[in-house]
Amino acid sequence: MYHIGIDLGGTNIAAGVVDHQHKLICKASVPTSLPRSSQSLADGILELTRNMLEDNQIELSQIDGLGIGIPGTVNQSAGMIEYANNFGFDNVPFIGMLQQRFPFPIVAENDAKAAAWAEYLVGAGSGCHSMVAVTLGTGVGGGIILNGKLWDGCNSAAGEIGHMVVERGGRLCTCGRRGCLEAYASAAALVRSAREAAGQNPDSLLGKLCGGDLLKLNGKAVFQAVKEEDPTAKAVMESFIRYLAEGIANLINILQPEILCIGGGLSGAGDSLLLPLREAVRPMIYSKNSKVNTRIVLAELGNDAGIIGAAGLWLL
Template sequence: MKKYTIGVDLGGTTITAGIVDEEFKVLHTCTCATDLPQPEHVIEEKIANLCRQVLVESNLTMDDLLWIGIGSPGSVNSSTGVVNFNANFGYREWHLQENMEKLLGCKVYIENDANAAAYGEYIAGGARNTRYAVVITLGTGIGAGIIIDGKIFAGFNYAGAELGHMVIQKDGRPCKCGRNGCWEKYASSSALAEDAKATMLAHPQNMMWKLVDGDINKVGAKTVFDGMAAGDELATMLVNKFVEYIACGLTNVVNIFQPEVICIGGGVSKQGEVLLAPVRKLVDWEDYARDGNRRVNIKCAELFNDAGVVGAAWLGNQEKL
């Protein structure tokens, strides 16, 4: 008899629950607004209701499930089932696993959301058929997940893989984490957008203004790539610098972990080879193991928004390792 799982991607804006089959295919999803701030029990009820809804809409019942997996932001202790700290939600010592098992009456696994997304890419996306992988999302910040010998790496305190907060510029731009010069302050999509805004304000005749109809609030990372494609020199300069920042951090990641593959996700990854080809060139030149025959494969992530659902859905397989 075919069995299914539910994967829940808990985000600060939306919560998504998806039915996932044994071939790691997302069969159906349901989404609702998170509506923060909310007390813990409200979020738990939202998750439970979404799980029930996606089952009903898929003509399935709890008896058809192996388990439910949840990817949550924050420091998540997957062994105890406790979210030690979730800054965006304002929760500390959140007993998410225990509470959800009581609500749903089935086995529940939890993991950090970035780790769950990385696991999704590992089992069904751009990192499949490897044993050592790093998945990096270039978004508002830089999210990351690390797979070592098939297992999610979280560190002894379950706060590992915060690659966006390694410093690439000593005494550089201030970061909300309290440090200066963090990678995500230079190589995230939001960092590129902020650099573009500063450049445009300094050059009011720049063509990127036309791309956003004169509204600085519409500027995003794509604006810069569109400007470069149209031949704008300032946009090209910004993209080239952005590539250097990405490559700097990736080279650090390669030198520390030597993964088989690094998958790049986030909206900016849709630029494909326009972004990745020059990044690879710089990493290949700077990588400590550049004289070896076995080199890291830097490629786009494949699952995009489904990665968190797929990875969370099959967290139960991690327990078997």
């Protein structure tokens, strides 16, 4: 028997068939094509799933459940998506809509939490009891696993790591507060900082890399300019790492997880992000003299984490 995992994103809907050892058997994806009604989106998920099963000669009777990760606040017990900005969802009974279309049970969770769950099951946190995942994408998401359980909070909204304030009165965040980690340590924030710095220093390598068009600057250019020792890019990166380190040190000091896992698009920078980050976090750890401390590592599952984690929601 298999589970189906769906990773519902703003750009693509990805689906996969996952076995009970969390191994991805096959996957497929289609564009999300927003804006779109919730009913049409549910139809799209059904069609994608049907086609994937057909293409891989898997029968519906071999599936015993479907899990879906959604970028929003998911209230599984009420069957509601309480809020999903990308989709314009405001208390939409989306889980019920899916349930009407499929002959097996449906579970749903926030997408970042589903991806964290996958890393815990078979990725960077495999074999440990506690893990915090920090996902550095367009925003900053995450998931908290304590004693083998994904921590949901009293209202399913726990784990919003990106909305921890690291600079009181700082940059305005999409959530309405100022100075959130997301406003300083997301991919979007890094690009914003790089554009500001390049605008002020047009003769720097960072300024030259965009050929005078600040909108062309992306995260990759920043890492490249840092590699080439550009002082402007280095200052941008140092500030980015400092804010990220503040947030991560807060998480470690409160929760002391065995593993702190860094994922999302920016984690593709590998050691050039991980090594200075570890260096910056270490002095801020309250228990730094303890023999056992949290290990900061990179996520291992890449884009498949969303599918594997959603399919693995059945273990919660």
